[in-house]
Each structure stands twice: as C-alpha cells, then as structure tokens.
Amino acid sequence: MSKQVILIVEDEHKIADILVEYLQSHGYETVYFDHGSEVESWLKQHPVDLVLLDVMLPDADGMQLCQAIRKFSQVPIMMLTARVEEIDRILGLELGADDYMCKPFSPREVVARVKALLRRAQPAVEQQSYWQLDEERYQVHYAGVDADLSAVEFEILRALSETPGRILSRAQLIDNIYHDHRIVSDRTIDSHIKKLRQKLAAAFGEAEWIHSVYGVGYKFVEPVPETESETEKETIS
CATH class of the missing domain: 1.10.10.10 (Winged helix-like DNA-binding domain superfamily/Winged helix DNA-binding domain)
Structure with a gap:
C-alpha cells in the first residue's frame, strides 16, 4: 500500500520540521516548500493527498494560493496561520480551505485533523x-x-x-x-x-x-x- 502524501507549505522551518517528523512517524510521506511561488505549478505535476498551507508566506498570500489551487484541484487543504480573528478563518474557508489551525498548535492535533480530513475525502x-x-x-x-x-x-x-x-x-x-x-x-x-x-x-x-x-x-x-x-x-x- 503506497503512503499518502502531505504537502507542507510553511516558511517557519522549525514548525515545518516538527510537522514533517510527526507526519512521517504516522506513516505519511511529506513534501516541503518554504515558499509559495512554485506550489501551484508543482501541484499540477505532482498530485498529493492533502496540503498544509501557511497563510502568511514571504512571497505569496496563502489565501490567494488556496483559491488558485481550488481552480484545478479538490485536494483537502488545511490552513495554518497566526491570525486568530474570526473573519480570517471564515475567509479562508470561503476560499476553499477544508480546515483551519491557528498557531501555536499541537502537532498531535494537526495529525489528528489530517487523518479526519483524509477520512472525510473517502466514503464514510x-x-x-x-x-x-x-x-x-x-x-x-x-x-x-x-x-x-x-x-x-x-x-x-x-x-x-x-x-x-x-x-x-x-x-x-x-x-x-x-x-x-x-x-x-x-x-x-x-x-x-x-x-x-x-x-x-x-x-x-x-x-x-x-x-x-x-x-x-x-x-x-x-x-x-x-x-x-x-x-x-x-x-x-
């Protein structure tokens, strides 16, 4: 059985390293980008099972990137952000995100939510x-x-x-x-x-x-x- 692939788009390397470690320990394969400019073109060539997408990237707006991905893919997307305002959470979901995690967060909870999203993408x-x-x-x-x-x-x-x-x-x-x-x-x-x-x-x-x-x-x-x-x-x- 091939491993499910999780794409992590996160400019904070410490956070990304923790996510990679936890996800891999639970049997997932991970791909990591610390910037957003190449994500859209890469995804068109390399389908994945789920995307963890930071909202505030140094070279791209995570919400706009989420919207762009939705134009060609229905891959589950979980937004990661330091923004805690309700309007930001609502906007992210309206643009096509499936879930939203505010920093700081527990990596165990991220893994649990990843599993829930992947199950939701399959028949009940x-x-x-x-x-x-x-x-x-x-x-x-x-x-x-x-x-x-x-x-x-x-x-x-x-x-x-x-x-x-x-x-x-x-x-x-x-x-x-x-x-x-x-x-x-x-x-x-x-x-x-x-x-x-x-x-x-x-x-x-x-x-x-x-x-x-x-x-x-x-x-x-x-x-x-x-x-x-x-x-x-x-x-x-």
Missing part, C-alpha cells in the same frame, strides 16, 4: 474485501454479522486496519485515539484491545484480527472468510 463506510467499518454506528460488519464497538475500540480498529500488517506502537495508538492530550497508560490501550478482541471473537469466531508483536505493539491482519480459506488450500494443494 470503508469497504474492504469482506468487511466494513461503519463510522456512523461504531460497528464492524463481517460475513453478514454486525459487531457494536465503543468509540475507543472503533478508533483502535480503524487505526490498525488503515495499514494492514504495519505495527503500531501503543504511543501511536494513543495519538490516533485521544485528541485532547490526556495522559493514557500503555495498560489502558492493552485493556481496550483485549475487550476489542473479545467482541470480534464473540461476533465472528476465533480468527485473530489483531496480533501482538512482543515489545513493539500491535498489527492488523485482514480477515478471510472460511470458504475462501478452504478454496485457497484446495488451489495450493
């Missing part, structure tokens, strides 16, 4: 080969059966299933789930995953969806219906 129900996540009902559907999950359990399953096979540490799961910066222990995550596993097993059988990787974290393995598993065995043999 994520269709997998044989299973679905239903964001509106906090349910997982598999083989004709529904399982109700808590909000935290749902977010854990979504975070892990976004990159099947990739190991996420407990700290990464905390960043994905808790956006209010509360202090959460590793044991809390382990407890939620234990309950999630129990619900999945009770609804869908004993096949393991979530695997523990000792000393590292957890990974998701996509479920395969028994009928297909049997077919594959017959084909292989």
